[in-house]
Amino acid sequence: MPVATHHKGSSEPASGAAAPEFPAAAVPPLLDLRGLSKTFGAVQALGNFTATIQPGEFVTVVGPSGCGKSTLFNIVSGLEEPDAGGVVRFQGASVMAADLLGRVSFMPQRDLLLPWRTVIDNAVLALDVEGAPRKAAREQARAMLPEFGLAGFGDQYPSQLSGGMRQRVALMRTFLFKRELMLLDEPFGALDALTRTMMQRWLLDVWQTHKRTILFITHDVDEALFLGDRVIVMSARPGRVKLEQKVDLPRPRPAEVVISPEFIRLKRTLLEAIEEEAMKSFLAPGADGATTTEVR
Amino acid sequence: MSGALVASPASRPETMSLALLAPLWRFARGLFWLAVVLAVAEGLIVLFGVRPYYVPRPSVVIGAILATPTPYVQGFLRTLSETLLGFASGAVFGIGIGVLFFRARALRELVFPIFIVSQTIPVIAFGALVVLWFGNTLVAKAAISFYLTFFPVTVNTLLGLEGVDPRQEALMRSFGASRFKLLTHLQLPSALPQIFVALRLASALALVGALVGEWFGDTVGLGVLLLQGMYNENVVAIWAAIAVCALLGTGLYAAVSMIEKWLVFWGAEQ
Structure with a gap:
């Protein structure tokens, strides 16, 4: 499984994404994204984004604002084509993004x-x-x-x-x-904190009964950890995978899991990675790919 | 889990009868104020001794209509048919062309300027032509009505279709919607509020078209009554025709507004 783990901020070893319960050979990934880039005029939104999603997995994506999360979703939902060179494989077959229209259920x-x-x-x-x-x-x-x-x-x-x-x-x-794959783009972003917590717990219930694969964008680290089997941290623009963090918290997850030491430990790892990226996008607004990696 | 999220359903508004009564009540109130205004006008005309040549008393005008109702009823029905025919065909054509222009940009760039030029020519200039083409028929008047109606409808249809939220279009496309489904399920309903703004305007214009059409020659119709009144210097007859025209125009406008309320019940939300 190709995993782009660029983790430099923390000394803590990031547990790789190679999920042990999915022997890579037995279950082919539902979605396989390799080297996706997307450029709008002078702005590169995505740069060499690579990730795989296994069937039945709940994967959350976090990243600083403007890191190309929505562009990623627009590609996976079929609304936009990636730049030439990127590969999208869905259910084992290489596809054009437009082929995914009507095959992925997308919630903006x-x-x-x-x-x-x-x-x-x-x-x-x-x-x-x-x-x-x-x-x-x-x-x-x-x-x-x-x-x-x-x-x-x-x-x-x-x-x-x-x-x-x-x-x-x-x-x-x-x-x-x-559809087997559901894309949820910050579905609870506009809700107040209390309603949001209720909705998260409820979503886990519904996910467990309906058994779908979910790719979930959020900017809230707690939400990402509480919901996901795996968290993908995206870098500042151009967005690529900064860190993939497996979340081994047992399911069903009680509300108190958010104050467990394991949760806190994972959260620290993620926050460090995100902070580093947020700082980059803060220091170099509108910077293109070349300069962003040079900052710091 | 979900139990905690279940709110009690809002008490369903069981006020159907009230909802039906509301327009009736508004209508009654409107009649009342109309009566008040007419009474005040009557009083003022008597008080200041205005000569009937300029403004006859409302009671005289109403009396004139009631004395010989037949020409007014016939004129009303005739002009109404012309207006409705022109308005309906103009609305359908206007919406259709709006959709066509929306979908075929090249066609729009080719034809739209011609439309605009055609609209800058006063409709009166075409009157004689229309009579030559269609004769002294109902269709001739409807044609002038149509000419005045379709353009604002086309413009607003186009405006409404282009104002659809692109995020909503993206969502529909992600469901795999075809262009046709996109049109019927999202674009046309979204454009309805805009379209109705034009339809209300067009209802008034359609009446103007029918009246002007009648001036080019006919024997029945409100426009004919107006002309006859003018040639005979029969001020009361002119005012009577004006009153019936007002009734027709207001009625049409109200009808279009009611259809709008019923069809575009969600208002211009979002």
Whole structure:
């Protein structure tokens, strides 16, 4: 498994990403990204990003703001092509990014609910687009309402819901679009701290019952550790993998896990790596790839 | 776990009957104020002894309509049909062309300037031509109505379609949406508020088109009544025709607004 571990900040050994419970030969990775770069005019957003995601894994991605996280997601969801030279392999086959349109279920930062559709109709939007029979799709969505904390709200319109509920409708839309890989781009970023904690615990529950592979972007280290099997720390722009950190905390994870010594130890490792990168992007705003690596 | 997140559903607004009564109540209130204004006008005209040649008393005008209602009813129906035909065809054509321009940029750059030039020519200039082409028919008036209607609708449709949130488009594309699904599920509904702004404006313009069309020759219609009143210097008849025109225009506008409220119930949120 190709792992780009560039870890210079800390003396602590970063446990490599080579997951022991996945013998590399037995289970081919669901998603295999090799040397992805993306340049917009003078700005290089991604530079040689390499990572693999195993089926069923929950991988979180953290990094300083503007490190190309969203660009990475736009590529994996098929909305943007990487620069020539990058390789995207999905389910064992090399693909163009555009081939991934409709094959990955993507949840952007904002809920982006359609105001003229009820909760149910928003939840089945992706199925509608696919041309699935409407009635069956709606029944399926209606049955899922309680699990998403939306029981009784099926026929309401988005404007009648709170921010946390809107976010759950968006998550339900993502879950109903049944794809093996789910991309969640800071789904809880706009929520208050308490709601966010509740949503994280709830997401783990839902993930464990539905068994999907999740790639989850966040800028919150606690969130990344609490949720992930593995945390990928991205470098400052141009984004590449700065550190891959396996999270060996047992599941199901109780809320108190965040104050356990092991959690704190992992958090320190991650914070050091992120701080170093955040400092770079702070000192050299808009710097291109060459200069960013020179700072410090 | 999820139990803790379940909030109680907001009490569903069981106020259907109230919701239906509200427009009726507004209508009644409108009638009341109209009556008040007419009464005040009547009073002022009597008080200052305004000569009927300039402004007749409202009661006289209403009396004139009630004395010979047939031409007014016929004129109303005739002008209404012309207006509706022109308005409906203009709206459909305007939205269709808007979508077409949105999808085919090359076509838009080629044809849009011609549209603009065509709109800078006053519609009156075309009146004689339209009569030559379509004769003294209902279609001729509807054609002028159509000409005034479609352009604002096209412009606003285009504006609405181009104003769609690109993030929402990206989300739809990530679901694998085709261009057609993108149009029907996202772009057109998003553009509806903009389109209706144009439709409300166009409803007034369509009436103008029908009236002007009638001036080029016809025997029935509100425009005809206006002309007859003018030639006969029958001030009361002119005011009566104006009153019926106002009724028609207000009614159309109200109808379009009601359809808008019903269709664009979410308002201009986001």
